Amino acid sequence: MTTAPVHHPDLRDFYEDPAVPVASGTPRSLRQARMLAAALGPAGAVPRTVLDIGCGDGTAAATAAPLLSGHRIVGVDWSQDALTRARTRLTYAIRGELTGGGLPLKAGCADAVLFSEVVEHLVDPDSALDEIRRVLRPGGHLMLSTPNLAAWYNRALLLAGVQPVFSEVSLRAIHGRPGKEVVGHLRLYTARALREFVTAAGFEVVGLKGAPFHGVPRPLRALDRLACSRPSLASILLLHARKT
Template sequence: MTTGDGTLQRFYEDPGVPLSSGAGRARRQLRMVEAVLAEADHPQVIVDVGCGDGAATRLVRRLGHTVVGVDWSMTALRTARRHDLLLIRGGLDAPGLPLADGSVDLVIFSEVIEHLVDTDSAVDELHRVLRPGGRLLLSTPNLAAWYNRGLLALGVQPIFSEVSMRGVYGRPGHQVAGHLRMFTKRALTEFLTARGFVCEHVDGAPSHVVPGVLRPLDRLLCRWPSAASILLVQARRPDRP
């Protein structure tokens, strides 16, 4: 959601670039949101930043709160409109999200941060729009996933990582995902803390890219988030600076 010189904008407007990581990710986001809303005592304002095709946004809307999907890709927003959602076009670089300071109770930021050039300014923007005490639900592929550790030992480029926007080189797979930043659990929690968040907990999740025969192992290793395929972070903007 940071466009840089326009290369990323063109990439994400390409109809061939996937807008969603699938139904499994949408259901996972829903479960995370439900856990946070179980503590809520009033209607919430929820913003799905980088909503893509709106699949997860649609599921969250069914919970009965005010839900807004945000993306700067018109291709994504045209697809999301099929779900009759409240949508806003906006990005995380200047001038930022078209939302007032402290106006949001919960931000969903699912598998977006790895696509950004300026992660610092982006997360600062999420901090700005959250009210004090508001929650950030962030997910991202894990650079230190169990299979990436083995691949690196063999001299193979880690899964999820990219060296080019035009092709896949040195790693399994064939789809260019546009991943610019990759995090380990430690790097992600330190980064969010430096940007003013309190990391309440980190969980692991499996990935759809893992071959079927290895998925039981992938699910088992979710118990060890540092080695899981996907990192799931629940963070909070402190009540006081």
């Protein structure tokens, strides 16, 4: 997913590059959408508003839409290129930043926020959660997903002196770890760190689940799915929190 961490020309150019991935795996999006659908319940006479902040090309929101029938999904992204693609999939897609001037939205306007694969790209995640908290109504839901620094294979890689998967030391190339694709990860969280971070931002953590990573080699995917039963070992962290 894309967003603009700071007003920095090099980072802006990086995230506006069409070659930079702007979508996560479909299974992950479905898991997150099921969590949100269970939290929101059936749509009533007045549709609830769900913001997909860092919507990228809109794939994740479009995947979630059938599970959120009757609710209004609004995609928000900084990248104009991503929004152009998102508008082919979403009825509502607007440009906005979590830092700087903030989102062009009123306080308390949203019932839920999807925040998928964004926080790891941010220079100032504290201000980002402040802004998300501002646009959520009291008791509103935050569904956040991010790679797990302490994923089962990262623990083994670190013991072997290898840079963990998901971490990046350059925006130009991958160095010291498996993989070839640069996606702009600036921060990584363990399950414990994510819980503490979100709680400190004024949210109550409702639950934390694990999800597999599509980039795991095929022979290891069964093990990766098994690790989801223990979020602290899973590839991806799916956190559900509510605004206090």
